[in-house]
Amino acid sequence: MKLPESYYLDSDVVKLSRDLIGKYLFTRIDGVVTGGYIVETEAYNGIIDKASHAYGNRLTPRTQTMFMQGGVAYVYLCYGIHEMLNIVTSVEGQPHAVLIRAVNPTIGLDIMQYRRNMAVIKPTITMGPGSVAKALGVSRKINGISLQSDTLWIEDRGLTFADDEVAAVPRVGVDYAGDDALLPYRFYIKGNSYVSKPNK
DNA sequence: GTGCTGATCGTCT
DNA sequence: GACGATCAGCACT
Numbered sequence: 001m002k003l004p005e006s007y008y009l010d011s012d013v014v015k016l017s018r019d020l021i022g023k024y025l026f027t028r029i030d031g032v033v034t035g036g037y038i039v040e041t042e043a044y045n046g047i048i049d050k051a052s053h054a055y056g057n058r059l060t061p062r063t064q065t066m067f068m069q070g071g072v073a074y075v076y077l078c079y080g081i082h083e084m085l086n087i088v089t090s091v092e093g094q095p096h097a098v099l100i101r102a103v104n105p106t107i108g109l110d111i112m113q114y115r116r117n118m119a120v121i122k123p124t125i126t127m128g129p130g131s132v133a134k135a136l137g138v139s140r141k142i143n144g145i146s147l148q149s150d151t152l153w154i155e156d157r158g159l160t161f162a163d164d165e166v167a168a169v170p171r172v173g174v175d176y177a178g179d180d181a182l183l184p185y186r187f188y189i190k191g192n193s194y195v196s197k198p199n200k
Numbered sequence: 201g202t203g204c205t206g207a208t209c210g211t212c213t
Numbered sequence: 214g215a216c217g218a219t220c221a222g223c224a225c226t
Contacts, residue, residue, distance in 0.1 A: 042218070051218070062211065080208035082219050099218060130219050173218055196219095 001155045005148060008070035008089050013096035016089050017043035018187050021166055022159040025103055027152050029137030034108030036126065037159055040101035040188040040195050042171045044086070046094055051177035054095035065144045066095035073152055075133070075143040082130030085138045087147070087154075101129045101172075101186070103136070104194045112136070128196040165190055172196070 003023070010016055018041075026035030044052040053076075054066045065074040070089040074097050078084050086097040103126040105112060112135035113121050126135045133139070138152070147153050168184040175181050188195045 044218075053218080058212090060212075076218090077208095077210060079217055079219050080210070084218065086218085097218095101218090124221090128219065171218070176217085 001157075002148065003154045003156055005071050008087070008147065009091055010070075011090050011094065011096075013045050013089050013098060014043045014185060017041040017098045017185065018166065018168070020087070020098060020100075020154070021187055021189060022161050024106070024155040024157050024159075025100065025136070025153075026107070026155065027136045027138060028150055032108060032111050032137075034105070034111050034136050036103045036105035036107065037157075038100060038102075038154075039104045039192045041186070042099040042101055043185040043187075044097045044099065045183075045185065046090070046096050049177075049183075050180040051171060051174035052095065052097070054097075057095075063095065066097050067093055068144065070096070071147050073138070073142055073145050073147065075138055075140050077140060078130070083133040083139055084129045085133045085136070099129055100132055102127050102188070102192075102194045102196050103132050104192060105135070123193045127194050161189055 020038050020041050022037055024037045047057045053063045068088055069092040072088045074086040074088050075083055085100045088097050090096040105126050112125055116125055116135050126132050145152055167188055167190050169186050170182050171186045
């Protein structure tokens with residue numbers, strides 16, 4: 001059921017970002033399982049991608065997780081408030097990552113609701129990368145954790161989407177990246193209500 | 201529905 | 214010392 005280590009070693013992070021659409025992502029934090037299937041991702045394509053933290057082979061205490069062998073989580077803090085969950089891919093020394101931007105929740109809705117401090121469950125519960133991390137209980141404490149662990153993993157349950165059901169568009173919030181901001185590295189399931197806002 | 205803005209701090213210059 | 218791979222709340226249409 002769990003995607004094997006080898007799945008994450010592919011050197012084509014854009015292809016993997018597309019392929020992760022429809023895969024099931026789970027966490028087991030404090031003994032409770034929450035998760036659902038991935039409906040939105042973004043690819044960050046190594047040292048040549050101006051939008052990536054690892055652009056220009058920038059190796060710092062923060063980014064070193066991205067340089068690990070594929071199949072681990074890269075979690076960091078953004079805007080001082082939000083934690084973001086990425087899946088590191090490719091071989092060691094090749095800093096590729098897939099940002100998980102939205103999930104269609106299937107298990108642990110009550111736990112997610114509690115973590116998000118919501119009075120009523122709405123699609124915003126796992127819409128956007130900061131929300132996904134918070135709903136699934138992901139924090140920087142699990143930065144670098146293996147996807148073969150029992151804390152965080154991804155399963156293939158045979159759910160697939162045809163190419164005409166998946167949009168490929170420019171990434172969100174990366175205007176500073178110049179030409180690379182235009183690359184169609186964001187993937188999402190058309191019409192899915194959990195996909196985050198810039199939805200055209 | 202759309203649009204503006206405050207929150208809040210780790211990270212790199 | 215500036216700013217970000219964002220979100221929620223509130224004003225307004």
